[in-house]
Amino acid sequence: MVRRWTKYLGQEEAIKLMVWNNSDPSFSLRANSRKGVTRADLVMQLNLLKLQVPHELSLHLDEFIRVKTGLQNVIQAGLLKEGLCAVQDESAGLVVAVVDPQPGQSIVDCCAAPGGKTLYMASRLSGQGLVYAIDINKGRLRILNETAKLHQVNSVIRTIHADLRTFADNSTVKYDKVLLDAPCSGLGVLSKRADLRWNRRLEDMEELKILQDELLDAASLLVKPGGVLVYSTCSIDPEENEERVEAFLLRHPEFSIDPADGLVPSDFVTKHGFFSSDPVKHSLDGAFAARLVRAF
Numbered sequence: 451m452v453r454r455w456t457k458y459l460g461q462e463e464a465i466k467l468m469v470w471n472n473s474d475p476s477f478s479l480r481a482n483s484r485k486g487v488t489r490a491d492l493v494m495q496l497n498l499l500k501l502q503v504p505h506e507l508s509l510h511l512d513e514f515i516r517v518k519t520g521l522q523n524v525i526q527a528g529l530l531k532e533g534l535c536a537v538q539d540e541s542a543g544l545v546v547a548v549v550d551p552q553p554g555q556s557i558v559d560c561c562a563a564p565g566g567k568t569l570y571m572a573s574r575l576s577g578q579g580l581v582y583a584i585d586i587n588k589g590r591l592r593i594l595n596e597t598a599k600l601h602q603v604n605s606v607i608r609t610i611h612a613d614l615r616t617f618a619d620n621s622t623v624k625y626d627k628v629l630l631d632a633p634c635s636g637l638g639v640l641s642k643r644a645d646l647r648w649n650r651r652l653e654d655m656e657e658l659k660i661l662q663d664e665l666l667d668a669a670s671l672l673v674k675p676g677g678v679l680v681y682s683t684c685s686i687d688p689e690e691n692e693e694r695v696e697a698f699l700l701r702h703p704e705f706s707i708d709p710a711d712g713l714v715p716s717d718f719v720t721k722h723g724f725f726s727s728d729p730v731k732h733s734l735d736g737a738f739a740a741r742l743v744r745a746f
């Protein structure tokens with residue numbers, strides 16, 4: 451892994467990334483607007499807690515607060531159990547900003563569980579439209595269903611237990627927007643998932659890339675002409691990100707890149723118009739999203 455990063459980033463940046471991955475992770479909270487909770491309400495709740503939770507407002511997303519330490523105190527205070535907020539990294543929130551869900555739209559979340567992005571997309575629909583949340587893992591989908599009820603967004607979510615490839619092959623319906631948050635190496639989230647650094651093997655990467663291509667082909671079948679396909683990962687590895695999109699565009703001339711400018715701060719937009727968060731530069735998890743539009 452170290453050799454791989456040195457190849458892509460150069461030695462200096464690779465060392466910075468490893469130092470970041472070894473530092474204490476910070477977390478973000480998203481105020482649940484569907485329960486009428488604003489970010490100001492959430493800040494007030496945190497300030498009222500007996501045990502301190504040092505925090506600051508997100509510079510990038512209106513509903514988000516960054517928590518430096520004390521997540522345990524937030525849990526103990528019951529704020530999560532009551533569905534007043536969710537633990538969600540801003541990088542995941544910014545992927546939803548790239549999808550840009552609008553009230554009234556039909557959206558498919560292709561690899562949805564446990565539902566972080568589904569719930570945020572659903573809350574942005576303001577009660578109008580639907581998010582179809584597909585996942586192959588029944589247990590994780592059950593968690594999504596329970597959290598959707600807790601967050602009071604279940605009226606705009608339909609869960610579907612299926613392999614995306616089979617579902618897409620059999621579907622005749624086309625949707626306004628399709629998010630494929632693909633299974634990936636997780637190399638963007640090593641500060642939070644210390645286990646991954648010991649478990650990831652290069653063979654896994656090859657298998658993952660094949661799966662990502664298959665899932666992208668399947669997801670594309672669900673997009674209506676004029677509709678949008680967003681491919682995202684929580685990886686910073688170009689082979690899972692830019693290279694998968696480039697290969698997809700060669701197989702699918704009906705799609706082209708719709709640059710993420712205007713949807714996320716320009717600091718996160720690459721020269722090709724993709725969204726990319728860099729742990730070292732942005733102090734967030736590493737994530738990637740490509741917004742692709744279907745012409746015909």
Ligand SMILES: C[S@@+](CC[C@H](N)C(=O)[O-])C[C@H]1O[C@@H](n2cnc3c(N)ncnc32)[C@H](O)[C@@H]1O
Pocket residue numbers: 542560561562563564565566567568584585586587590612613614615631632633634
């Ligand atoms: C990166 S996680 C998704 C995280 C989720 N989008 C969120 O924000 O909470 C990838 C998901 O893909 C699902 N998955 C893997 N292969 C799949 C397939 N063939 N069809 C549908 N879902 C699949 C996994 O079960 C896993 O829940």
